[in-house]
Amino acid sequence: MNKILIVMVVVVADCISMTAPVKNTAPEPAPVETQAATQAWIPTQEGFVAYRIHGKVPPIEWQQYLYNELASRGFAWYMPYAVCQIQQESCWNQWSDNGRDFGLTQQKGVYWPDRAALYGIAGADIWDPYAQLHVFACMMTAYLAETGGDVGRALSAYYLGAWDYSDVYVSNVMEHWSASEVVR
Helix, strand or coil: CCCCCCCCCCCCCCCCCCCCCCCCCCCCEEEEEEEEHHHHHHHCCCCCEEEEEEEEEECCHHHHHHHHHHHHHCHHHHHHHHHHHHHHHHHCCCCECCEEEECCCCCCCHHHHHHHHCCCCCCCCCHHHHHHHHHHHHHHHHHHHHHHHHHHHHHHHHHHHCCCHHHHHHHHHHHHHHCEEECC
């Protein structure tokens, strides 16, 4: 049974084009007990579930790749947060550039070569969205594992590069989450 969460949509810049959902055959690991609140959002074994944020659907092929990266590490339950986190980082714009942070997941240019190498894709182009999603998934699942699944602390570690807590960043990501819904 598909469940859809309908919430008030916050108006934001139009930065994502609409695309149609694609099926994924990746099996769903058992949900983490401490993440019961997100169970309605977890993709089912029947297939991949895409997300819409602020009325727009980020590229389905990127969402599917991200889901597979998270699921392969046992963190499929993080998918709705990850989609919203990338919305916060770049509005799903693979060419996003603020002079320090680059690409879809806003990786710091000075750290990119080492991070790519650490996660098995040495020499990967910082502008490659799949390389960005791979490194992002590796980093976030490591933070989530280290924090025992504490989404707020993991988000803060990604944003700050430290274990300090960032109320503003976490709040911004959660605002995107509240304006998200499942697309089938």
